[in-house]
């Protein structure tokens with residue numbers, strides 16, 4: 050029997066994942082808090098602001114009613130921006146508790162919550178009572194929505210606190226263009242996913258400033274080194290960082306001109322202000338908030354993260370980008386592996 054799935058968040062990634070699940074034969078309800086967007090999805094079968102030039106199948110149904118969206122579902126997939134995941138989870142928690150409903154929770158968002166420094170599986174665990182959930186999983190990897198919707202070959206990982214759920218979720222999403230691996234390293238997968246957006250911002254900025262391929266490779270490699278350091282300080286498996294949600298996602302996000310984080314960095318590199326960049330994007334640029342969260346976290350944990358720190362000072366202290374790069378490059382020499 051078809052599995053029932055609620056997809057919460059109808060931006061670029063939420064709508065494309067909902068479409069993929071619908072294509073795979075699941076019974077999908079796509080929830081958006083925006084009634085105009087729901088009307089567009091149900092009547093025109095488009096989502097123009099987020100996914101251009103694409104018509105969704107008529108079988109994909111959107112709703113503005115959260116209670117209706119999650120009624121009787123086996124899975125709830127959260128794909129809203131990181132910083133609003135808690136508020137959506139609170140609403141979900143209340144509905145599930147009132148109905149005594151138990152579901153499998155998944156999220157596909159990439160960020161660290163500001164102020165609490167929590168990963169999103171931790172946010173879901175805090176908000177949704179254990180009696181209302183069988184499992185918490187994260188789906189992540191190099192997967193630009195714009196490429197998935199055109200069926201580009203895409204490989205991702207599902208990491209879970211429950212191996213049986215990981216296998217089921219693998220089956221739910223897999224098809225001949227979307228291949229899913231399983232993992233038990235939720236910490237590593239979420240940390241890689243969240244922090245690669247910082248590196249993508251930096252890669253865009255280097256491009257905007259006119260730096261070339263050596264600079265890009267340098268940033269991606271040393272960026273991954275500091276992401277791994279932070280992740281390992283929380284107990285992540287170091288091998289996860291050379292997998293899809295680590296190096297894989299850095300490669301795509303720090304090189305794809307579809308990446309919102311890369312595009313934002315590019316605009317900053319060209320001299321535009323942060324406010325201007327945010328206003329013109331019209332979609333979430335996760336790396337901005339996550340840079341601050343990761344910077345503060347690195348200080349609290351005593352983990353050296355020079356690139357994150359440099360990007361933090363550019364974003365939040367008005368530091369000059371060129372001068373910041375010069376400072377990074379002229380730091381005392383050190384060993385590559387420490």
Ligand SMILES: NC(=O)C1=CN([C@@H]2O[C@H](COP(=O)(O)OP(=O)(O)OC[C@H]3O[C@@H](n4cnc5c(N)ncnc54)[C@H](OP(=O)(O)O)[C@@H]3O)[C@@H](O)[C@H]2O)C=CC1
Pocket residue numbers: 058059060061062063081082083099128129130131133136137157158159160192193194195331332333335
């Ligand atoms: N886009 C991609 O290719 C990929 C994105 N991701 C991750 O998925 C997550 C979502 O990204 P993406 O889809 O790109 O983002 P978008 O900006 O395209 O979409 C986010 C959606 O969430 C909605 N939203 C904003 N605030 C709220 C709220 N308080 N309650 C409910 N809904 C809200 C937005 O509505 P509105 O705009 O009207 O405010 C919008 O529909 C991010 O964490 C991102 O890192 C992961 C892999 C690929």
Ligand SMILES: O=C(CO)COP(=O)(O)O
Pocket residue numbers: 159190191192193194246249298301302307308309310311333334335
């Ligand atoms: O995470 C992504 C691809 O794996 C999408 O990144 P952006 O949010 O920068 O577009």
